Amino acid sequence: MDELRSRLEPRTPEQQAHAARMHELRSPLTVLVGRVQLLRRHLRGGQ
Amino acid sequence: MPRPSTERSSSPNGYQPHILAINNDPAVLSLFRDLLQEAGYQVSTQNYIDRDLDQIKALKPDLIVLDYMWATEDASWSLLQMLRMDPSTVAIPIVLCTGAVHEVKALEEHLVSMGVTVVLKPFNIDQLVDAIRERLTPEHPPIVAST
Numbered sequence: 001m002d003e004l005r006s007r008l009e010p011r012t013p014e015q016q017a018h019a020a021r022m023h024e025l026r027s028p029l030t031v032l033v034g035r036v037q038l039l040r041r042h043l044r045g046g047q
Numbered sequence: 048m049p050r051p052s053t054e055r056s057s058s059p060n061g062y063q064p065h066i067l068a069i070n071n072d073p074a075v076l077s078l079f080r081d082l083l084q085e086a087g088y089q090v091s092t093q094n095y096i097d098r099d100l101d102q103i104k105a106l107k108p109d110l111i112v113l114d115y116m117w118a119t120e121d122a123s124w125s126l127l128q129m130l131r132m133d134p135s136t137v138a139i140p141i142v143l144c145t146g147a148v149h150e151v152k153a154l155e156e157h158l159v160s161m162g163v164t165v166v167l168k169p170f171n172i173d174q175l176v177d178a179i180r181e182r183l184t185p186e187h188p189p190i191v192a193s194t
């Protein structure tokens with residue numbers, strides 16, 4: 001399991017920074033997209 | 048030691064599967080709570096990763112939605128391992144939500160073998176609900192869902 005875990009480590013600081021940026025971007029995007037989808041669902045249901 | 052922030056919501060309408068969502072982002076937890084309650088589940092949320100499984104054991108969730116958090120990568124991975132090593136939690140289905148697409152894809156086979164379904168961010172809300180519904184149906188194996 002530790003061997004598997006070690007494979008998650010980016011090999012360079014640049015890759016690590018890129019992965020961290022992607023995480024920081026994708027979480028808010030997920031919330032935004034999810035909220036819009038929920039709102040659209042409610043609006044459709046209210047019609 | 049962070050103050051426990053687990054809260055549990057439920058509906059009086061009979062049995063509902065209980066989902067525990069673990070994520071360090073309150074906005075994500077709020078979305079999960081609204082989405083999953085609307086889908087008919089009881090929802091507990093936890094905004095930190097506790098290396099002690101006692102809280103999870105006490106909640107007895109039917110499924111765990113775990114965010115693979117880059118900022119707390121070691122804690123996320125440790126929790127995943129502990130959940131799979133403890134006899135009382137080994138059978139709990141896990142849906143792993145993550146934006147660490149490259150890293151998790153490299154481990155896709157191993158995660159599936161651990162009984163972990165992966166949903167990659169950003170995801171359609173129906174993908175998450177479908178993944179949860181499938182994992183709560185015993186005959187469905189773990190999957191990797193992506194947009």
